[in-house]
Amino acid sequence: MFKLLRTISEKLKLDITFLKEMRCYFNIICRHNGSSRTMSNPDKLLSLIMRECHVLEKGMSLPDPHFPFGAERACSLIKLLKEYVKIPGYDKETASSVTATIRSYIDYNETHGAALPEVVRLLNSLPESVLNARHDTGTGGVIEVDTISIVAESKNDFEHLLKSRHSHRDFSNAPVPVDLIEKALQLASCTPSACNRQAWRTHVFSGQEAHDILDWQGGCRGFSDKIRTIVVVTSNLNAFFAHEPMQAYIDGGMYAMNLINSLHYEGLGTIPLSCGFPLTKLRKLHDHGIPEQEIPILIVGIGIMPEKTKVAKSTRLDYSKTNTFHE
Numbered sequence: 001m002f003k004l005l006r007t008i009s010e011k012l013k014l015d016i017t018f019l020k021e022m023r024c025y026f027n028i029i030c031r032h033n034g035s036s037r038t039m040s041n042p043d044k045l046l047s048l049i050m051r052e053c054h055v056l057e058k059g060m061s062l063p064d065p066h067f068p069f070g071a072e073r074a075c076s077l078i079k080l081l082k083e084y085v086k087i088p089g090y091d092k093e094t095a096s097s098v099t100a101t102i103r104s105y106i107d108y109n110e111t112h113g114a115a116l117p118e119v120v121r122l123l124n125s126l127p128e129s130v131l132n133a134r135h136d137t138g139t140g141g142v143i144e145v146d147t148i149s150i151v152a153e154s155k156n157d158f159e160h161l162l163k164s165r166h167s168h169r170d171f172s173n174a175p176v177p178v179d180l181i182e183k184a185l186q187l188a189s190c191t192p193s194a195c196n197r198q199a200w201r202t203h204v205f206s207g208q209e210a211h212d213i214l215d216w217q218g219g220c221r222g223f224s225d226k227i228r229t230i231v232v233v234t235s236n237l238n239a240f241f242a243h244e245p246m247q248a249y250i251d252g253g254m255y256a257m258n259l260i261n262s263l264h265y266e267g268l269g270t271i272p273l274s275c276g277f278p279l280t281k282l283r284k285l286h287d288h289g290i291p292e293q294e295i296p297i298l299i300v301g302i303g304i305m306p307e308k309t310k311v312a313k314s315t316r317l318d319y320s321k322t323n324t325f326h327e
Contacts, residue, residue, distance in 0.1 A: 060104070074102060085126070102119070140313060141312075145166065206229045233259065235294065259300060260272060272300055
């Protein structure tokens, strides 16, 4: 009887711990999630602008876009930017980069015979201080890259490995060699993890099942047929304990980035695809043989890069804007 009571007591304490953690996380999400009071918070608004700007870049990097494309998103982006630049001390460099991307987007469509008068009108309605700012042509839109140079740079040193990696949305019809995937998986296994628990798991799919999962993911319309193989990266919740359920995402995320860099080092093109969905949708992955205790981190689309292809420039913020030195 005493043993039973102790078991019940321990279970109750654990349940209370989980409820406290959920409550704390709920309160943090309510205050700081980007979907809450977006327009009144400069950080949230800027993040939304950067996301919508990248949507245009992605459209320009598709292998066969339909013209015109993205006009409604472009108009919404300009309206968001118009509100953002009203904020005192707004990030002028990022605003300039976004404006450069919109200009590149307009030029790209017009070059293919698709006029965007409403987008142009809205862009010209931005304050002169924004329109007349120096727009570095290297900060927005897409660039053309060639596979030989990318592969050579990735083999050079760590700096070149990172700087030569791009998210690819165009691949050749050639199958992906399994041995290259295995080499990348071996390299990625060197990823550090909490107390060396190595809770990451990977599931490699090809053929129809890979495309079924891509259709479920829904974020690669316009190029999903180009992806030959996918790796679903997950993290095993069984490896984590009372106060560390979020560690599963941390360890899984670290592993996923190392896997992407390892695949790049092996000369393969990749595209990371989000698994940031509600649980009701995420549970659908269990239909593909992924165990219930494994939470999805992301999907890595893999393919052989064509000789030349377009990739999004995806301008990076200077580290000084994302780092604080504490003394």
